[in-house]
């Protein structure tokens with residue numbers, strides 16, 4: 001739809017006027033910030049001038065305390081005002097560049113005139129503070145923009161539904177405060193604008209999508225009622241984008257009660273963490289907390305075991321095919337991550353209520369103070385109907401009393417006299433003073449030397465017993481590694497504990513392998529969630545009640561255990577879980593959809609599931625190619641963006657591969673592509689490719705330790721590239737040798753779907769069987 005010159009002039013004028021208002025606001029706010037800064041500096045400098053410090057008696061002390069408190073409150077109020085003003089300033093500076101991106105004119109039912117609603121990253125009121133010059137994209141009325149084309153429309157507000165009609169829908173391109181482009185849009189949010197956004201070069205940081213959020217994505221972003229939101233979506237369908245805008249939406253919608261630190265995002269790795277970390281600040285919000293499951297596991301278990309990193313497991317699965325025990329390990333990985341194994345642990349924990357728990361002796365200076373058998377006896381003397389964690393609390397209490405008794409008898413031991421001898425004068429005097437203070441009303445008792453010795457000995461022993469008390473409070477007397485090991489020492493037991501109808505596994509071999517690793521104090525990645533789960537069942541869950549929203553991205557990589565743990569860890573949080581079953585690259589998911597398990601976490605009435613089928617990342621030819629690599633791919637809908645067909649090139653040898661890559665990288669760069677990824681299957685292949693190419697190309701090797709990436713030429717293993725995207729992807733080796741097993745299909749698909757504009761595959765020898773079913777017109781075969 002064309003816009004008349006008159007309208008264009010009016011719109012351009014409006015942009016100028018709004019930018020003027022923003023300028024003025026920035027000016028006023030800058031002054032305000034400077035005043036508040038001066039206040040803060042002055043309060044800090046003269047903090048003690050306005051406080052009368054007097055501790056002469058209790059009344060004076062209370063007054064002193066009150067006056068310090070009052071002064072501290074003034075300071076913290078000023079600091080809060082400063083933080084708020086600085087945040088506002090940041091937002092205004094963004095608005096100054098790009099005040100708004102869209103407009104709808106909405107004629108509310110019963111009204112005579114349509115109201116124009118301009119949408120930007122934050123609201124802005126006019127100079128009289130009466131009318132909105134810009135509406136925040138998250139305001140209730142703004143949802144009209146994302147949900148409707150011109151015509152009848154309605155939106156929900158906390159007070160109820162508002163009906164009416166959209167009479168105009170318009171999009172703007174404003175840069176540096178100047179209107180560059182505007183157009184009316186009839187259908188969805190401008191294919192035109194989306195075309196432009198998606199046609200751009202890849203960024204090393206994810207960008208916000210507020211100007212072009214699609215209707216399907218908007219439903220996910222604004223969902224408020226569900227306890228669990230499950231988003232299943234094709235590669236590049238905007239799952240991560242929807243998650244990030246949803247966080248921004250929730251922070252706005254619940255701004256009075258929800259802080260950024262009450263939102264946690266679980267992501268696949270550190271590289272991904274840094275990739276998404278700029279979206280919220282770009283929208284004027286603070287970042288949520290970001291973590292990975294491994295970080296959590298290390299925090300809980302780091303000191304007990306040498307934990308295997310998920311990427312170490314991945315490398316093993318991809319590379320160790322020829323090693324003895326490989327198939328057993330694969331089977332173990334699948335079992336240990338399954339819902340059936342969770343059932344086994346649950347059953348095992350049930351049995352432990354009656355018998356079988358293992359405890360540790362409580363020892364002091366290599367002497368057994370309390371025997372593990374005594375603890376065992378005490379535990380099983382308690383009411384068996386009580387849950388294990390409750391009984392553990394009672395055991396801890398009993399142990400603390402026992403320790404007190406032991407502590408008393410310990411005071412007469414020779415080591416105490418030895419230590420007392422060694423106390424230097426100063427220490428002695430200090431201890432003596434402390435005791436005097438404590439015993440000021442019985443001063444005469446200090447005349448007695450024995451009494452003084454006793455008191456010092458008591459203090460000494462108490463200090464020496466402190467780690468024991470701490471260990472007891474932290475339930476360190478439970479030998480959880482021993483209890484976990486015990487499960488694998490009886491393979492036949494596992495078969496018994498299996499849920500009905502579950503086929504049995506090669507448990508003797510799995511158990512043998514597991515015990516071997518556990519004895520070396522190593523915990524495999526597949527054992528980590530199971531072990532943590534067992535530990536929590538014995539000790540009780542360590543919950544975090546502050547967190548209100550948990551987001552799990554790349555959720556297909558999580559096992560049922562991990563979901564269950566995260567759910568119990570954050571009992572007061574709502575969950576948003578996003579994933580793509582076709583990108584489930586971890587071994588535990590080869591033949592079971594653990595993503596399905598997530599839906600059972602909450603009641604169906606509390607759960608809402610969304611499906612995103614449109615893929616935005618890649619050009620149409622790339623999506624038409626990649627969707628043929630996976631079953632059910634025909635349901636994936638490409639966004640209509642043109643580009644070259646993917647190429648599949650056969651190279652004769654390594655020298656030819658190198659020449660091909662070097663010349664292709666140069667031509668890609670000449671065509672303006674800045675981020676080019678050479679994707680390999682494993683870290684070893686990445687290293688070899690890097691060594692081969694480094695003298696001809698300026699490239700960077702990405703490994704599991706890399707936490708950020710810059711634009712340029714990268715060599716990266718496929719599993720590290722998940723979640724991120726590149727202008728062009730060169731798949732280093734698409735031969736049968738690399739991708740021959742069915743279980744490698746998803747990794748292959750994940751690697752190919754990282755490409756935005758161009759995708760090139762190389763192979764030598766025989767090509768991967770995954771390409772056999774791709775229709776010949778979906779790609780260009782070279783040299784085959």
Ligand SMILES: Nc1ncnc2c1ncn2[C@@H]1O[C@H](COP(=O)(O)OP(=O)(O)OP(=O)(O)O)[C@@H](O)[C@H]1O
Nearest residue numbers: 209212213214235236237238239240241616617723
């Ligand atoms: N509504 C949108 N407007 C503009 N760009 C979009 C939109 N939705 C998605 N994109 C873009 O598509 C690309 C893929 O999005 P995103 O990474 O969120 O997808 P994903 O589903 O998480 O992908 P994957 O599962 O493959 O990692 C990104 O460049 C993102 O900016």
